[in-house]
Amino acid sequence: MELVDLYDEGRIPLGRTAERSAPRGPGEYRTVVHVCVFDRRGRMLIQRRTAEKTIWPGLWDVSVGGGVDAGETSRQGAEREFREELGHPLDLSGLRPSVTVNFDGGFDDFYLLTEDLALRELVLQKEEVQAVRWAGLEEILAMIDEGSFIPYPKSFLHFLFDMRAQFGFPTK
Structure with a gap:
């Protein structure tokens, strides 16, 4: 049973946990x-x-995503998910989420960074990830149109690419 910490609408910890899917x-x-x-x-x-x-079975998505386990910080959850899904250690020390999106069930922290990863060195978690590759914004937007990419709002994907370009996110 996977547990998650619970927060109030202001992201203040409530001091209790719940089963992830409950x-x-x-x-x-x-x-x-x-x-x-x-x-x-x-x-x-x-x-x-x-x-x-x-x-979203079989669809393309951003680099990594997942839930934060009970007892983890957002940063620790992001590092763990990256390591689990792509088999690559990631150190986000000193980085805060670049943007947080509120959704019906909680808070979604997006971490943006620049790293020239060698795809052949990644070890994909076979239960979750079947392939990885690099793609530009226009290609991702076309994938949304054809139904092969998770249907994020296109303006949000533009925002992520703009944030990366404008603020030159750190290289790890």
């Missing part, structure tokens, strides 16, 4: 994370989810 009561929220890795050419590392995934 329904939550009013005023109870959890944290999820996404990591968006860009290369120096401005392309994003994207992953294709396995066909066995419950949510």
Whole structure:
């Protein structure tokens, strides 16, 4: 059973946990994370989810995403998810989420960074990830149109790419 910490609407810890997939009561929220890795050419590392995934099976997604476990910080959850899904250690020390998106069930922290990863060195978690590759913004937007990429709002993907370009996120 996977547990998550619960927070109020102001992201103040409530001091209790719940099973990850269990329904939550009013005023109870959890944290999820996404990591968006860009290369120096401005392309994003994207992953294709396995066909066995419950949510968005077989679709392409940003580099990494997942839930934060009970007792973890957002940063620790992002580092763990990256290591689990792509088999690559990631040190986000000193970095805060670049943006947090509020959704019905909680808070979604997006970490943006630049790292020229060698795809052949990644070890994909076979239960979650079937492929990875680099893609530019226009290619990702076309993938949304054809139904092969998770249907994030296009303006949000523009925002992620703009944030990376404008603020030159740290190289790890």
